[in-house]
Amino acid sequence: MSAEITESSNRSTLHVAVGLGVFGAAHFVFLALAGRDLGPAGTAPVSVAWTLLNAIGIGLFQPVEQEIARRLSAARADGAASGQVTRIVRYVGLAILTVVALALVGYRWLADGPLASGSMVLVVVLGLGAQAFAYYARGILAGTGQFRRYGAQLAVDGGLRIFLSLALFVTGASSQVAYATILVIAPLVATLITVRPTTLMRPLRARPLPDATESxxxxxxxxxxxxxxxxxxxxxxxxxxxxxxxxxxxxxxxxxxxxxxxxxxxxxxxxxxxxxxxxxxxxxxxxxxxxxxxxxxxxxxxxxxxxxxxxxxxxxxxxxxxxxxxxxxxxxxxxxxxxxxxxxxxxxxxxxxxxxxxxxxxxxxxxxxxxxxxxxxxxxxxxxxxxxxxxxxxxxxxxxxxxxxxxxxxxxxxxxxxxxxxxxx
Structure with missing residues (x-):
């Protein structure tokens, strides 16, 4: 039994490592192609959008993945079919509404300054929403032990970033907004492709564990x-x-x-x-x-x-x-x-x-x-x-x-x- 657990753990680590490798490489390919295509000045707003999604998106929504994974893992250990995550989802909704409100307040400054256009402001807001969805799904996959799908989601996300940025670079049909939109499409499509709708909905319908602690x-x-x-x-x-x-x-x-x-x-x-x-x-x-x-x-x-x-x-x-x-x-x-x-x-x-x-x-x-x-x-x-x-x-x-x-x-x-x-x- 111990050998089986170790082998399963190694396979899970491998799936995640492969997905993480593709996902990490995609960041470099995306930024390098955008830089070569748009030049130092032209690529600045795209790079700022990418930076904001990393700084704010990871900060706001990676804890969602961690906490959902913790709750679902605890539920599995307790023999429950699923853990309840409704309160965490409410936090996600509140966080997105806060982002939208801040974007509206700072719209003119962002559009005239770091992001260079109103369209880029909209792309960043949509990108944060897509990230929230992706992290929610990853939390469910990690908490239910579906690491093959977890790694696949990362790999598909990274693969889409590479493919779409290459397509823009080769065809020459590129713009700042076109490159930035990839940051919205990739996590959204990767999540929809690799995670079943029933998997996403099941924790929302579950009852709280009797001894569930506050998040x-x-x-x-x-x-x-x-x-x-x-x-x-x-x-x-x-x-x-x-x-x-x-x-x-x-x-x-x-x-x-x-x-x-x-x-x-x-x-x-x-x-x-x-x-x-x-x-x-x-x-x-x-x-x-x-x-x-x-x-x-x-x-x-x-x-x-x-x-x-x-x-x-x-x-x-x-x-x-x-x-x-x-x-x-x-x-x-x-x-x-x-x-x-x-x-x-x-x-x-x-x-x-x-x-x-x-x-x-x-x-x-x-x-x-x-x-x-x-x-x-x-x-x-x-x-x-x-x-x-x-x-x-x-x-x-x-x-x-x-x-x-x-x-x-x-x-x-x-x-x-x-x-x-x-x-x-």
Whole structure:
């Protein structure tokens, strides 16, 4: 039985890894083709739309996937046919309405500034709705153990992004809105193709479990949203601070971020594995296992950060030109600072995973929030714009790392002392 469980777990991991690989590659292909087709200035609004969907969409809706998966997994373990997720769906509806309201309030500024047109504002709002639908479906698939379909949804989403962007590039029938619309179509169609309607509806009809606990969604959302805003603030800051004559600089900076932060994509599978392991260790009060797991995670993070930064310092400008075209140039010092900020972010995420395992989501949100404040303060430094934004990414992620590290040490010290108290007879 143990061998069967292990084999099933390995197959599930493989399905998700393949889907994640296609999905991750699609981001680079999409942005590279849009960059080559539209040029540095023309691609800037598309890249900003992509950044906003990553920052806001992941922050608002990835916790939906996590909480639905948790509830459905608990229901399966309890012998129930399904868990009840109506309250989570209400949150999704409220979040989308809030996004629409904010888009209406800031419509003129967004249309005249970072997104360059009203059509792009509409595309971003629709894209967030499509992301919400996709994350809802992934939560159901993960919670019910349908990892083959989970991986398929990611793969189809990524495949559609690659195919559609290639079609636009080859036919020449391209525009900013056309490229951005791919970000709406891909997650929506991928979800409809790979997930049965009955699968999507079943949790909505289920009765709550008698011992169902209240969802910690607020803390999860605050932590996820603040981390994604910090991770993606560079492109957003560039789009806001760059004047009309600097739109090409904004496009080149966003392209540089995708190259310099490749190690962050490689770190994603580490996060997927580490969090469940730490959660189980915390429940068991196994201090030696916790120490070993964190040490390995931090070593992997530091290795990825070091190799990535060195690679960017040596090959960054060449890789940027090969991927996006010779018009996409930026200073090596800026590239290196972006890479350093990515390394600091990985280390901060390692400590954040530990705090999630200890159910300290609010502390995580505080850590990322402090990082955002420090990063915004750094934007006041009077140096060249791209270098200033890259420096802000470093100071912000560095401040978040220190805060999360100190918080993790305090929480773990208390947990370790509790775990070493002998049981009372």
């Amino acid at each position: 910690p969604l607020g803390g999860l959302v605050a932590a996820a949203l603040s981390s994604q805003l910090l991770a993606n603030m560079g492109p957003i800051a560039m789009a806001v601070l760059a004047g009309a004559s600097q739109q090409d600089l904004s496009g080149r900076f966003i392209a540089a971020v995708t190259i310099a932060r490749i190690p962050l994509f490689l770190f994603t599978p580490v996060q997927v594995v580490v969090l469940p392991a730490l959660a189980a260790i915390v429940v068991r009060h196994d201090w030696p296992a916790y120490r070993t797991t964190m040490r390995k995670t931090l070593l992997i993070s530091a290795a990825l950060a070091s190799v990535g930064t060195l690679g960017v310092a040596v090959l960054g400008p060449w890789a940027l030109s090969v991927a996006y075209g010779p018009a996409f140039t930026i200073g090596t010092s800026t590239l290196v600072l972006i890479a350093v900020s990515g390394g600091l972010f990985m280390l901060a995420q390692a400590y954040a995973q530990s705090l999630i395992a200890h159910h300290r989501e609010r502390l995580i949100a505080i850590g990322w929030g402090i990082g955002l404040v420090i990063a915004c303060a750094t934007l006041a430094v009077d140096i060249e714009l791209s270098l200033r934004v890259a420096l802000a990414l470093c100071t912000g992620t560095g401040a978040a790392l220190v805060t999360l590290l100190l918080g993790e040490r305090k929480i773990v010290r208390m947990w370790r002392d509790e775990s070493q108290v002998p049981p009372q007879n």
